[in-house]
Amino acid sequence: GESVGLHLPTLSVQEGDNSIINCAYSNSASDYFIWYKQESGKGPQFIIDIRSNMDKRQGQRVTVLLNKTVKHLSLQIAATQPGDSAVYFCAENNNYGQNFVFGPGTRLSVLP
Amino acid sequence: DAGVIQSPRHEVTEMGQEVTLRCKPISGHNSLFWYRQTMMRGLELLIYFNNNVPIDDSGMPEDRFSAKMPNASFSTLKIQPSEPRDSAVYFCASSFKGNEKLFFGSGTQLSVL
Numbered sequence: 001g002e003s004v005g006l007h008l009p010t011l012s013v014q015e016g017d018n019s020i021i022n023c024a025y026s027n028s029a030s031d032y033f034i035w036y037k038q039e040s041g042k043g044p045q046f047i048i049d050i051r052s053n054m055d056k057r058q059g060q061r062v063t064v065l066l067n068k069t070v071k072h073l074s075l076q077i078a079a080t081q082p083g084d085s086a087v088y089f090c091a092e093n094n095n096y097g098q099n100f101v102f103g104p105g106t107r108l109s110v111l112p
Numbered sequence: 113d114a115g116v117i118q119s120p121r122h123e124v125t126e127m128g129q130e131v132t133l134r135c136k137p138i139s140g141h142n143s144l145f146w147y148r149q150t151m152m153r154g155l156e157l158l159i160y161f162n163n164n165v166p167i168d169d170s171g172m173p174e175d176r177f178s179a180k181m182p183n184a185s186f187s188t189l190k191i192q193p194s195e196p197r198d199s200a201v202y203f204c205a206s207s208f209k210g211n212e213k214l215f216f217g218s219g220t221q222l223s224v225l
Contacts, residue, residue, distance in 0.1 A: 008151075034213055043116075043203050043216030044155075089155065091214075099168065100145075100214060102155040 008087070010107045019077040021106045023090030028071065030092035034100070035064060035075045039086045047075070047088075077108075085110045116217035118204050124223045130192040133220045136185055137206030145214060146179055146189050147203040155203070161187065194224045 013019045025033070031052035036044035050057045050064045050073075057064050063076040073090050087107050091100040117136040125131055137144045145160040159169040161181045169179070176195070181187040191198055201221050205214040 036216075041218075043205075043218050044214075046213050046215065049213055099157055099160070104154050 008105055008107055010109065012109045012111055013080050014111050015080060015082060017080055019075075019080045019084070019108060021075045021077075021088050021108065023073040023075075023103050023106075025071050025073060025090070025092045025101075025103070027092060027094065027101070028068075029094045030101075032093045033064070033066060033073050034091045034093075035062075035073075036089045036091060036102075037084075037086045038089065038105070044089060080108075080110050082110050082112070084108060116204055116206050116215055118202075118217035118220050120220060121218065122221045122223075124225065125194055126225050127195055128193045129224075130190065131194045131198075131222060131224075133189040133202050133204075133222070135187045135189070135204030135217060137187070137204070138215055139185065141206035141208050141215075142184075143207045143209060143212075144181060144187050145205040145207075146187070147205060147216075149201045149203060149219070158189070158202075191222075194222075196224045198222060199224050 034049040035047040037047050038044045048059045048062050048064050050066050055066050061078045065074045077084055085108055087105045089105045090103045093100045116138055119134045143162050146158040147155050148158055149155045156171055158171045159179045160167055164181045177191055179189045199222055201219045203216050203219045205216045207214050
C-alpha cells in the first residue's frame with residue numbers, strides 16, 4: 001500500500017463552528033473509504049463510510065464527500081463540540097484487497 | 113457486544129524478553145487484523161487473518177514477530193526477542209468480512225526498555 005507521511009496536520013476550530021478535514025488518497029482502484037476518530041489512549045472509532053458509487057453521505061452531524069476525479073475525501077463536522085477533539089484518520093480499501101491503508105491523520109482541536 | 117478486547121493494556125519489558133499480546137475479536141467476525149501505531153509511521157498493518165488463516169503477513173517487520181489465531185475467538189502477537197524499537201501501540205481489529213469496516217480494540221501500549 002501507499003506510505004503515510006510523518007506530518008500530522010492540525011486544525012483548530014471554535015466551538016460551534018463547522019469543521020472540514022481533508023484527505024488525499026493515491027490509489028485510483030480504492031472503492032471504499034472510512035473515517036475514523038481516535039481519542040487519546042483509545043483505539044480508532046468508526047465514524048462514517050462511503051463507497052465509490054456515491055459522492056456524498058450524511059450521518060449525525062457528519063458528512064463525507066468523495067471526489068474520485070481528484071482522489072479527495074473530506075469529513076465535515078457540523079457545530080463542532082469539545083468532544084470532537086481527536087485525531088481523525090481516513091482509510092481506503094479496494095474490493096480486491098483486505099488491507100485498509102490509513103492516512104497520517106489530522107488533529108482537531110476545538111477551542112472554547 | 114463487548115467489542116474487540118485486547119490485553120494487556122500496558123506492557124513494560126526489558127530488551128530481549130518475550131512479549132505476547134492477546135486479542136479477542138467481536139463474535140461472528142471472520143477477519144482479524146493486527147496494527148502497530150507510532151508517531152513516526154502512523155498506523156501500519158502487520159498481519160491479517162481470514163477465518164483463522166493468515167492471509168498477508170508482509171507487514172510483519174522481522175522474524176522476531178509472529179502471530180497466531182488458533183480459533184475464531186482468540187489471536188496472539190508475539191515478539192521474541194523484543195527490542196526498544198518495538199515500542200509502540202499495538203491494535204487488534206476485526207471485521208465481519210475483510211473489506212468491511214474495522215472495529216478496533218483499545219490497544220496495548222508496549223514499552224521495551
